[in-house]
Amino acid sequence: MKLSEINNNPIANARKLQYSKLSDEKKKKIDELKDMLIPEYQLKVIKRKRCYPEIGDIFQINPKEKIFYYGVVINNHINNICGDDLILILIFNNDEDIHKKLENRITNEELLISPSVVGKEYWSRGYFYTVEHVEKKIEIDTFGFYNIRHGFYTDEYYNKLNSEPAIKSMGGVMTINGIAYEMNYEIIIRE
Template identity: 50%
Template sequence: MNDLNYLKDNIMSRRWKTKYEQCSQAVRDKLDKLDEMYINEYQLQVIKRKRIYPDIGDIFKICPRENIECYGIVVNNHVNNKNGDDFIVIFVFKSDVDIEQSVKKGIRKEDLLIDPEIVGKEYWTRGYFFNVGHIESKVNNYGFYSIGKRKFFDEYGNDIQEEPSILGTYGVATISGVAYSINQELIIAGII
């Protein structure tokens, strides 16, 4: 029988465990409650449906809760990998980060609300992401960790030899998964 401990003990799970343990008991209780919620209780709010395919550099708005807005940027598009075609790589920023300045200076992990994600265009067609601007953007200091293969990859599935400074989990994020991650980080930040 194969040892499957790596599914529960890997770079990404250890990072989350450390972050969780550094939270106060009140924050941990809120995070535990989020774990028990149904998706409709924390799903992103629909802003406006658009039948567009986002371009690299598009800035988009997200409303995780009423009166709470987050912003992100399209880092790459038309990504084809073993999971399918035409995926989009996004970064979602903390509320106090000026996206234009962050891009100009070089985006840092500390600027991001959640880890990089690979998503489909349905975030826009269903109205969860809504484009509000565009900036010239070239980002290349990110990558993804495959828990199953225990390796680093770019969004196309090509090996990366060293851990990138900005790291997400390899795979296509579900709509509920992005909403969940955003809500986790908003709880930790004391916003909700």
């Protein structure tokens, strides 16, 4: 696969288009974010927990001083080519009543970042802190992960999807710094 093909995919193209439409001030902030060292934008540690996250766990995230967001675990114990016991999460775009959001089908507009596959280290290092658990089945619009190598969308297990999903993201596992970068990027856009 050529580097030009990696950077020419629907997810990367959508981000480039989004960036091109931003104000000069927001472009400057995003450019500064790209040049930052990881500790400058890393999530703040809330509290470390060793428990493995369960489906329905609601967790808190602190990307910046006194700014909190909430997320929910929608699948766990995922085994795919990226690893074992991975976790599929959603992070919401504001701290409104999380229960109200979970009552309805979740759409892209309610999310700060696209669904992400992460490891349990987000909890064990204290970046995600579980605050509650809900038993309700969480409904979400169709979502999928773009497989750059093959040029199609997959589910979290890397099974090929038959159609383009409503909510799209890049495939793979988000690194321990990846969520922090994506959250800060989207916070700048939504300021």
